[in-house]
Amino acid sequence: MARQFPREELFAPGHRGCAGCGAAIVARLALKAAGKNTIVANATGCLEVMTTPYPETAWRVPWMHVAFENAAAVASGIEAAVKSLKRKRGLYEGEKVNVIAFGGDGGTADIGFQALSGAMERGHDMVYIMYDNEAYMNTGVQRSGSTPFMASTTTSPAGSVIRGENRPKKNMPMIMAAHGIPYVATASISYPEDFMNKVKKACEIDGPAFIQILQPCTTGWGYPASKTVELGRLAVKAGIWPLYEIENGEYRVTYKPSKRISIEEYLKTQKRYRHLTEEDVEEMQQLIDHKCQEMGI
């Protein structure tokens, strides 16, 4: 299967991301799957900043950044322009141009939520990829609506009274599915084939597609740079990050761990959870068990 994806790198090495950055893996894999005929809109955040310090760029496809909250709206304009120019001037004749928007969890689930919802509801033919490191990383590990329960960030710190983030993670894929769009999926950088297949499918489908990919972040999560891929895998194996897709309303698990590992095995690898007590871990385990049962994992 993997051999169907080209060797060509459309995301160049030499960017300024942290060693072990998962966001770079997201971009690299996504472009491999989408191919050259792609235009990218990127929200403000780590991915944007680390890849384009002028006059350098890591992008070998046309790429645009405008602001933090509007990647989906910018992509809407790009898609509309491609359509209009195709119809009126015969540009891109017989070609499929993929329009991909990248946004972090903050740029997607929080400040960019309205623009995303609008773009999805309007049915633009685009792929929105939310790379989810579960915090605002570019401004230094603040909580977002996608930060998980009990994770410690600088704005949801664990103290003597409060145990980190006090709210559960916002369920973006289900919210997106409720928009009735043709394709919604979750992914992990540690399951590259699964992710690339999903990107490919999302590009081929006519209409809006949304993929949320869990992206371990060495700096925000607090783990050694060599462990990024391992952590991505642990999250899936522990059931905290189920891999599934919803195609035209049909829900399907795309990878089911043969045996789930305990949530503790995942949590103990990261500094953002080091304040948790045994009871906290137990509480978390119960929540995950319940969720996995619901999702058929």
Add this chain to the structure above:
Amino acid sequence: MQNVKVITGTSAAAEAAKLADVDVIAAYPITPQTTSVEKLADFVANGELNAEYIKVESEHSAISACVGASATGARTFTATSSQGLALMHEILFAAAGMRMPIVMMNANRALSAPINIWNDQQDSISQRDTGWIQLYAENNQETLDLIIQAFKIAENENVLLPIMVNLDGFILTHTVEPVEIPEKEKVLNFVGQYEPKHAYLRPEKPMTQGALGDPEWYMETRYDVQQAQDNALKVIEEVHDKFAEKFGRAYGNGLIETYNTEKAETVLITMGSLCGTIKDVIDELKAEGKEYGLLKIISYRPLPTEQIKEALKGTKNIAILDKDISLGLNKGALFTDVAPFLEAKTANYIVGLGGRDIKKAHIKEIIEHVEKEAKDTETKWIGLKE
């Protein structure tokens, strides 16, 4: 044969965008702009205009979509007003910094609070430093003519800046006037097809747009925008002259228009629809044997300082009328911009905020005041209740 329609300012704006054959429109309603995007929606729905019409969920997304579309090489139009323009603020900088020749109609309206849908120019004035070119129309015909010219100015290689064409809310947006609609072919011929040489978002020629500009680079990009604004002064004049030649309508030199300034010792400066009222007052007073002048600013950004200075050589009293106010300084924007380089006695008059009616009697009061009583750099609010 002339095609004259009796239409509102918003319809005139929509007609202009149609004549320029825009490729992408992104639109969100706000009074008193709404009727322009409704009209454009009709054009698209009836096949009169071949364009993508994006029904965005906010003005922030409207302008963001315009930036995306413009960067992909499409001729792009949007329209807004007041709170909508304020919501666009952040992206207005990006549109200018990234050199997107978007054309936008803004229906001038006051900003909250208190909420007020009526006319003043605080909305566009507050966007003064975004890098956008700002033009102000006196009437509906000028609205149409300026929007057509705006595409040609914006897309000029030495400019490549977004342009905001402003018209006074309700006073123009909801008042019908006879407007001559030129032939589409003639307009297209004048504006030309948008063939961006700088079009970046093309897969066959990958380019990164909107990169991070650190202290090594940022200042130069701001300077580039300033130079483009400087270049625009000449381009606006040239485009105006060509337009006048082709369509037979002229507005001063395209940047400013003077009315009876040669004979007058006292001149009023302002922009927008108020100029019409002032011209009437000048005519009335002329009939009484008194000579007064008007200097109408069409291009507020770039501000043609040399032309203004030249036009007002020898003038003794200058009244600058602002439909906006810089709170905490108690001066209008036009005054703070223009007064420093004028040699005459200048006084500032704050008028018409939030749609407060400006009557001919007010204009006469201002003329009398600036001539006899005004102190240099004084500010006076006109029509204010005690």
